[in-house]
Amino acid sequence: MTDTKPERVTGVGALADRFDAFLIDQFGVLRDGRGPYPLAAETLSRLKAAGKRIVILSNSGKRSIENDRRLAKLGFDPESWDWFLTSGEVAYELLKAEQGAREGKPPQRCLLISRDGDTSPIDGLMIDRVADGASADVILLAASEGDIHPLSHYEALLAPAAKRGVPCLCTNPDKIMLTADGTAFGAGRIAELYEELGGTVRWIGKPFADIYAVARDFLGATPASRICCIGDSIEHDIAGAAGAGLSSLLVTTGILADASDAERAALFAEHGAVPDFVADGFVWDEAV
Template identity: 70%
Template sequence: MVAQAIERLSAIADRYDAFLIDQFGVLRDGRGPYPGAAETLARLKDAGKRIIILSNSGKRSAENDRRLVDLGFVSGSWDWFLTSGEVAWQILRREGESTVGARRKCLLISRDGDVSPLTGLDLERTTGGADADFVLLAASEGDVYPLSHYETLLAPAAARGVPCLCTNPDKVMLTKEGTAFGAGRIAELYEELGGTVRWIGKPFADIYVSALEFLGQPDPTRVCAIGDSIEHDIAGAVNAGLHSVLVTTGILERASDEERRQLFAEHGASPDFILPKFIW
């Protein structure tokens, strides 16, 4: 399938009842909102569409929701901000309810000292891999630390066969200074060290199951996912049976058409449409 180039989102909006929209790379980058993104989101909502912001963020939904409003997006211009962190938190809560015995020790890998992925869970936080019962990989500080920092931290856990839950599969992240390795790259490192990883978020099924349940199990062909990552957004949409739009902002902003085509082939996923930026 050859993706159709479109100039504006309004060209295809009437074809769909619901949209799953990525945050970083579509609505904003590491510095702030893209020009026109807030207005476009509001106009899409005003057109009667159901909208889920679908993000590979290790933070929970409510925290991301507040942040988007603080950045100038109109409150109420989306129905739910669903994050991989929220899906993982719900999984851990259910597991905790069925677990009997001592509290499990969790090695949390997050950003800026954030401990919110553990808030409300019956877990004990530990700071090293030597005594952890599992690793929760929520975010990367790849713009602060080299990958070797994480290797030193995680190697003892991997050697002991400790499972890892990665709640942000993105291998590249956008920062104020540009790109850096994301939590997904750290999860790959954990596998290279011999550890096992359960991946939560795009392109994996759990987050799409939650999104489609929230929407009332609509016809998948009437749902469109919009993202900047072929590996995560486009492949995830294809696997879930949804239509998709690739925006050429975000992590592939400098990629050529040929480089994008190579990625379509590599990941076995091609978008239905290509859009220069998220604009109405």
């Protein structure tokens, strides 16, 4: 990390000539737990109309197509992004690739922890879903219902699996999530709990390398110097961009909406990553 301070910009319009592609976070940038941020859909469409390649890069345990549908229902134009890449999609493809090695063996018993009854992380795979950690062969942490259940609920569910050394795959590393009523602990916090209980976790999503490698592969020959990541989390979006050798824009909406400049600076130091740019939100120009 350097001691340089991020350049303040009035919006993404100021970056349109500097980059050819953008990796844009979903929650905290385009929307919160209640719905879209003002001007977010318009700004995304305008960025696409400027000829930019756009990948929405999300720590969502849901498959990509589920997020495509959800964002379109909120009023975003599906033509305004090239691909909605989720950590859930990356994990699904990894699990699918591993199925070949299990040919002839009985299906894995999986404790899937998700949200809204979502089973897309395991649909179509040779996996049987179980209801508790005591009988699971693998744990899949796709989402949190931290706004419904306390952390102790997950501790009781997971402790038997951790004691048996059952492997865990966390497909949503976010430790804080945005809900209609504010913030709650995310799947990443549940994964931390599993490690605290003695279990082993494989992390998929930002800030880890797998999801950036898949995004870079999709963008083909676009050089790193012409790709900018946009997010609201220093721990996930900004640190992830830095680890991937990409530029970044921090928007001060989302989980850090109430943070002071000093608090954000402390997080830069804690996570060893400073964004190249900072803006008040995902707008084309804040003066508009």
